[in-house]
Amino acid sequence: MYVVGVGLRRGTGEADLDALVAAVLAEAGIGHERVTALATLEGKEAETAVTATCERYGWELRIFRADTLAAVPVPAPEIRVARAVGTPSVAEAAALAGAGVRAELIVGKRRSARATAALARVTALEEAPG
Structure with a gap:
């Protein structure tokens, strides 16, 4: 199982996000x-590029x-991003989370x-609460 994490500017086009996600998946060698x-x-859940990508692939x-x-x-935190949105990473942190x-x-x-995108893989399933 894989999760794509994305960060994007308001108004990012669907084609831009789709091309970036496709490039990340191609780099990993997965479909x-x-x-x-x-x-x-x-706050990004209302962005058309986000909703369209999820709908297109059933994610x-x-x-x-x-x-x-x-x-x-994360390996690449950014102070500039932290100042802008309150976290030093969106794509990598979101993928991992x-x-x-x-x-x-x-x-x-x-x-x-x-936009930015990253890819994470689950290496172990979470245990259900006992």
């Missing part, structure tokens, strides 16, 4: 059908608050002109 969810920062949409994403250790416990970052943050 869209192996992805179960797209994860992003709270679940997972939304995270900035403070949740800020608590996720969306993939859950023991997630592994497969493709780190990649950029287009208006």
Whole structure:
């Protein structure tokens, strides 16, 4: 199971996000059908590019608050992003948070002109509460 994490500017076009996601998946050597969810920062769920991507591929949409994403250790945090949205990482942190416990970052943050995307894989399923 894989989760794509995305960050994007308001008004990012569907084609831009789709091309970036396709490039990330191609880099990992996996198809869209192996992805179960797209994860992003709270407030981005209304962006047409996000909703269209989830609908096109049948992916679940997972939304995270900035403070949740800020608590996720990532390899490429950015102070500029933290100042703008309250977390130093959106794409990488969302991918990891969306993939859950023991997630592994497969493709780190990649950029287009208006978006970022990353890919995480679940390496172990979360245990159900006892």
